[in-house]
Amino acid sequence: MSKRRKTPPPPVPWTPFQAFPPIRSERSTKARDRDPETYDRMVKEYEDGICILYANSKYHVHVRFLDGAGNRDGWIHLSIRHNDRRAVRDWRHFQRIKNELLGEEREALEIYPAESRLVDEANSYHLWVMPTGQQVPVGFNEGRMVGTSEEASQVGARQRDTDVA
Secondary structure, three states: OOOOOOOOOOOOOOOOOEEEOOOOOHHHHHHHHHOHHHHHHHHHHHHOOOEEEEEOOOEEEEEEEOOOOOOOOOOEEEEEEEOOOOOOOOHHHHHHHHHHHHOOOOOEEOOOOOHHHOOOOOOOEEEEEOOOOOOOOOOOOOOOOOOOHHHHHOOOOOOOOOOOO
16 A cells, blocks of 8 residues: 655745734743743833734744834844744745845844853744844845856756745
């Protein structure tokens, strides 16, 4: 008897992000019980406009304004997680999230911290967006270079096309 392979579900199309109030759920109750001080601080951040929750068809993104409530030009922390909470590693999705929520000309960092500062609890990914007009002091400066799958295959590499689903 042969085993049938499950056909993967069709990809979910990308939808625009919408702001949502934080959800009070059984999971958030457990978080409050585990660490009431942190939970209360986070609730206050939402109430004070320091943090906003955005969601679309694929991701939930917590946007924290590190330089004060609603200060979209200062340092901003993006905490990104896939809606089904699975581990994801899609650079183009993270770039698109940053672009859609904060603008195409903002630069962001992903930090691989010292073990003593490590936070790794929930398949969340963290981008630290620099203030408007600032650039990361390292990186490429040759201008935009984005290859297609066809161009990559011509040099023996693999790349998917840029129409991110």
